[in-house]
Amino acid sequence: MSDKDDIETPVVTEAAPILEDENCEPAKNSGSLDLSAKPESKSEPVVSTRKRPEFKHSSDLETSEVLPVQASEAAGKEAVSKDVPQTGWGYWGSWGKSLLSSASATVATVGQGISNVIERAETSLGIPSPSDISTEVQYAAGETNAKESENSSPVSGPFGVFSTISTAVQSTGKSVISGGLDALEFIGKKTMDVIAEGDPGFKRTKGLMNRTSTLSQVLREVKEKEELWTSNEVTIETDKKTHYGLLFDEFQGLSHLEALEMLSRESEIKVKSILNSLSGEELETLKLELEQLKEAFSLAEFCEEEEEETKGDEDFTKEITELFSQLHVSSKPEKLARARNTAYEWISTSLAKPLEKKEEGEKQLEAEEAEQISNSSIEDIHAFAIRSLAELTACSIELFHKIAALVLHGRKQEVSAIERSRALSQMTVLLCKELSSLSKEFTTCLTTAGASNSASYIQDAFQLLLPVLEISLIENKTELPEA
Amino acid sequence: MATTPYNYSYIFKYIIIGDMGVGKSCLLHQFTEKKFMADCPHTIGVEFGTRIIEVSGQKIKLQIWDTAGQERFRAVTRSYYRGAAGALMVYDITRRSTYNHLSSWLTDARNLTNPNTVIILIGNKADLEAQRDVTYEEAKQFAEENGLLFLEASAKTGENVEDAFLEAAKKIYQNIQDGSLDLNAAESGVQHKPSAPQGGRLTSEPQPQREGCGC
Numbered sequence: 001m002s003d004k005d006d007i008e009t010p011v012v013t014e015a016a017p018i019l020e021d022e023n024c025e026p027a028k029n030s031g032s033l034d035l036s037a038k039p040e041s042k043s044e045p046v047v048s049t050r051k052r053p054e055f056k057h058s059s060d061l062e063t064s065e066v067l068p069v070q071a072s073e074a075a076g077k078e079a080v081s082k083d084v085p086q087t088g089w090g091y092w093g094s095w096g097k098s099l100l101s102s103a104s105a106t107v108a109t110v111g112q113g114i115s116n117v118i119e120r121a122e123t124s125l126g127i128p129s130p131s132d133i134s135t136e137v138q139y140a141a142g143e144t145n146a147k148e149s150e151n152s153s154p155v156s157g158p159f160g161v162f163s164t165i166s167t168a169v170q171s172t173g174k175s176v177i178s179g180g181l182d183a184l185e186f187i188g189k190k191t192m193d194v195i196a197e198g199d200p201g202f203k204r205t206k207g208l209m210n211r212t213s214t215l216s217q218v219l220r221e222v223k224e225k226e227e228l229w230t231s232n233e234v235t236i237e238t239d240k241k242t243h244y245g246l247l248f249d250e251f252q253g254l255s256h257l258e259a260l261e262m263l264s265r266e267s268e269i270k271v272k273s274i275l276n277s278l279s280g281e282e283l284e285t286l287k288l289e290l291e292q293l294k295e296a297f298s299l300a301e302f303c304e305e306e307e308e309e310t311k312g313d314e315d316f317t318k319e320i321t322e323l324f325s326q327l328h329v330s331s332k333p334e335k336l337a338r339a340r341n342t343a344y345e346w347i348s349t350s351l352a353k354p355l356e357k358k359e360e361g362e363k364q365l366e367a368e369e370a371e372q373i374s375n376s377s378i379e380d381i382h383a384f385a386i387r388s389l390a391e392l393t394a395c396s397i398e399l400f401h402k403i404a405a406l407v408l409h410g411r412k413q414e415v416s417a418i419e420r421s422r423a424l425s426q427m428t429v430l431l432c433k434e435l436s437s438l439s440k441e442f443t444t445c446l447t448t449a450g451a452s453n454s455a456s457y458i459q460d461a462f463q464l465l466l467p468v469l470e471i472s473l474i475e476n477k478t479e480l481p482e483a
Numbered sequence: 484m485a486t487t488p489y490n491y492s493y494i495f496k497y498i499i500i501g502d503m504g505v506g507k508s509c510l511l512h513q514f515t516e517k518k519f520m521a522d523c524p525h526t527i528g529v530e531f532g533t534r535i536i537e538v539s540g541q542k543i544k545l546q547i548w549d550t551a552g553q554e555r556f557r558a559v560t561r562s563y564y565r566g567a568a569g570a571l572m573v574y575d576i577t578r579r580s581t582y583n584h585l586s587s588w589l590t591d592a593r594n595l596t597n598p599n600t601v602i603i604l605i606g607n608k609a610d611l612e613a614q615r616d617v618t619y620e621e622a623k624q625f626a627e628e629n630g631l632l633f634l635e636a637s638a639k640t641g642e643n644v645e646d647a648f649l650e651a652a653k654k655i656y657q658n659i660q661d662g663s664l665d666l667n668a669a670e671s672g673v674q675h676k677p678s679a680p681q682g683g684r685l686t687s688e689p690q691p692q693r694e695g696c697g698c
Contacts, residue, residue, distance in 0.1 A: 224676060255531040255546065262562045263528075331527060405528025405551075408559045 216258035219457075223249045244390050248457075253394030257457070260401040260464050263408060267467035274474055290470055296421035297466050316340060319430060326423035328415040329406035336395040343388035343438055389439060393454040396431050400424075400461040404468045417473035424469075428462040431455075491535050491542035494674040495655055496566055497648070498596075500588050501573035502581040503552035506607040509638035510573065511549045514648050519639045526551040529563050536649060538656045545648060564595035568664075568672025569603070569651040574622075576606040576635060577614040582622065589629060599664045600672065601654045603632035605647050610637040 223245035248254060271290075278286060317337040324333050407420065432455040439454075499507040508530065512520040515532040532547045548567070550560040564570075570592045574581040585604070592602055604626045606617065619635060626633035632650050636643035658664035659673065666675050 252531045252533075255548075259529055259548070259563060262565065263559065266562045402527050405556065405559045409528075409556050 216254055216261055219245065219248070219254055219257065223254065244386050247387055247390035248394055251391050251394030253390065253397050253457070256394065256398040256401040257461060260397065260404055260461055263401070263404045264464035264467050267408070267471040271467055271470045271474060274471075286474065289473060293418055293421055293469055293473055294466065296418050297425060297463070297469075316430075316434060320427065323423050323427045323430065326415070327403060327407075327420050329403055331399075331402050331406055333399055336392070336399055339388075339391050339395050340434060340438070343384075343392065346384060346388070347438075385439070389435060389454050392435060392438065393457050396435075396454075396458045397461045400458075400465060404465055407465075407468055407472050417469045420472075421466075421469055424462060424465060428459055431458050491544040492676055493541065493543045493656075493659075494676070495543055495545050495568040495652060496672040497545055497547040497569040497571060497651070498564055498567040498592075499547065499549045499571045499573060500560070500564075500592060501552060501571075502575070502578075502584050502588075503554070505552065505573045505575040505578075505581050506638045507552060507571075507573050508549050510571070510605070510607060510636065510644055510647070511547055513638045513641055513644045515547075517641070519641070525553060528556065528559055534648075536652055538649070538652050541656065543652055543656070545652065547648075561591060561595055564592065566670040566672045567596050567600055568655050569601045570596060571603055571605055571647060571651065572631070573605045573607050574617070575608050576617045576622075577608050577611050579616045582606075582617045585625065589631075597668070597670050597672070599658055601632065601651050601658070602630075603634065603647060603651045603654075605633075606635040607638055609635040609642060610640050 275283065275286065317340075320333045320337060324331075403424070435454045435458070499511060501507055503525070508523045508526055509520050511530075511532045512518060512523070515534045526549060528551055530549045532549060533544060534547075535542055535544045537543070548563050550556075550563055572585065572588050572592060574585055576582075589602070592600070604622065606619070606622050622635075623633055625631075632654060634643050634647050634650065636647050638644060655664065655673065659666065664671055664673065666673055
């Protein structure tokens with residue numbers, strides 16, 4: 001319970017009728033706005049990792065702001081069952097796309113790949129996580145949208161943006177359901193349609209009842225399709241090596257994700273029931289604290305200094321270890337660091353080879369020869385790259401899952417949930433950057449779809465930790481015996 | 484690495500439960516790696532293992548959730564039971580306390596899984612006959628009274644380890660065959676994969692075909 005959190009996010013504590021009943025629900029968004037850019041029409045794999053809210057935004061971007069939401073909606077519809085068996089890059093592309101569109105966190109990615117316009121909007125505004133959106137919407141709904149004025153201060157930045165969103169949303173006359181991180185549970189389903197109809201209360205409950213699709217399920221479907229195709233293809237051996245989904249599963253990424261989802265879900269249910277049991281001041285106080293927690297969960301730093309890319313092995317290991325220690329959980333990110341370092345070693349040796357040869361040889365023959373060399377190794381590099389990304393992502397998800405388990409089991413907490421949230425945000429950013437730079441290393445022969453998928457998974461997994469932290473905050477505070 | 488064949492027809496989710504130190508992780512390791520892991524660290528939350536087995540000519544992928552046995556993780560591990568088709572409930576034949584706690588584990592297993600979940604009781608460390616603290620007979624009787632499958636096994640020697648996992652799988656498969664296990668039920672713990680050798684669809688709902696990414 002060390003409350004040394006210097007929360008300098010004095011955020012809008014004012015109104016915050018957050019967590020009202022309608023709140024903790026799947027973030028859905030009014031699928032209303034008219035947007036022109038259709039995500040799916042873009043065939044290219046998306047390039048960079050998602051960006052997250054930055055501190056300054058201009059509030060004039062309503063349209064583009066909402067865009068991603070729509071994108072997700074639209075993309076979601078086709079996400080799940082797109083089974084056009086394709087191979088090679090084409091296959092990858094569409095696979096990447098369907099996967100991407102299936103998770104809420106990927107919304108931004110998709111958007112980004114689709115058009116620069118969106119990307120611009122995104123970087124300037126940040127794409128709020130679904131929970132943020134919903135919170136905010138609620139916010140604005142509960143209050144008047146007098147928020148824009150606060151945009152100038154860094155702290156209120158996100159709120160300003162959000163109120164813009166909500167204003168836009170409201171003005172369309174559609175209702176928006178507030179919600180939690182479980183937007184991702186619904187992506188790819190028809191939920192969005194339903195939502196657009198309004199009647200948040202009802203929908204929400206309904207959503208709760210049939211949460212038939214979780215992120216891990218969606219991913220599992222993708223993997224199964226890969227398996228299916230794989231087993232049908234002649235070139236099974238080589239092919240298998242480059243199926244990200246299969247590999248991700250082989251490294252138990254899916255399982256850990258599923259387990260994390262289970263913990264997240266349970267925590268969420270507990271939080272809700274506790275909130276329901278409280279009233280008056282107690283309730284207000286708690287809501288406030290939960291709100292602060294949510295803020296700590298935004299990935300605000302994502303846009304910072306993209307430049308400082310290449311870190312040494314020690315740097316990464318040190319950094320992740322340091323962040324880990326801030327969590328005060330009895331576990332270490334060694335496995336992750338090892339996987340990461342192995343990948344980089346491999347890269348450096350494989351990059352070294354062709355270069356040497358080039359230097360030795362005469363210039364003319366060179367061209368052809370070099371070509372051959374690089375051609376022959378492209379498959380290897382590709383396979384290794386995909387494998388590395390899959391492994392690293394799986395390790396990251398595992399880490400998040402373990403963190404959830406450890407946070408939940410601990411009784412006494414030497415560190416506040418908010419502090420943990422901050423460390424987790426930073427960790428997510430670090431991991432995503434790491435994956436992005438790893439993938440850059442392979443740029444010439446790799447579609448970066450792998451990286452953006454990876455980043456998306458990690459960020460989704462990160463969001464799944466929110467309820468876990470929430471319940472830990474509550475339990476710590478109220479000293480409820482652990483059930 | 485690409486050792487895993489992908490052509491199985493079912494996936495069964497298993498959970499392994501029981502007190503700390505009874506050898507849950509070692510049983511899993513023996514089953515998946517065919518090796519004995521002499522000292523294995525405490526499990527945090529849950530770990531995973533997979534292996535494909537064959538029952539009545541059908542390839543089945545077992546997806547095994549090896550839960551933490553430490554009491555302090557109990558609340559966490561309860562979250563993992565959902566959707567298990569099979570549960571291996573393990574005690575240590577050389578430590579009676581681990582046997583005495585079975586009823587509590589059984590209660591959890593019953594409450595947190597579906598009625599069709601197959602539970603097999605496993606008395607581990609059967610190689611340590613000299614230190615036996617729980618007789619085969621009493622455990623057998625406990626199993627019968629509660630409708631559980633039962634085996635004594637040794638993660639160290641590998642004795643009965645295969646059988647433990649296989650027996651449960653056979654029973655589950657049988658339940659599928661005789662219709663008592665509804666595959667469509669949300670939490671049956673079983674996924675059926677249509678083994679469609681010629682690119683069958685996994686989803687019934689046809690989607691508009693999108694352009695196939697020319698890059």
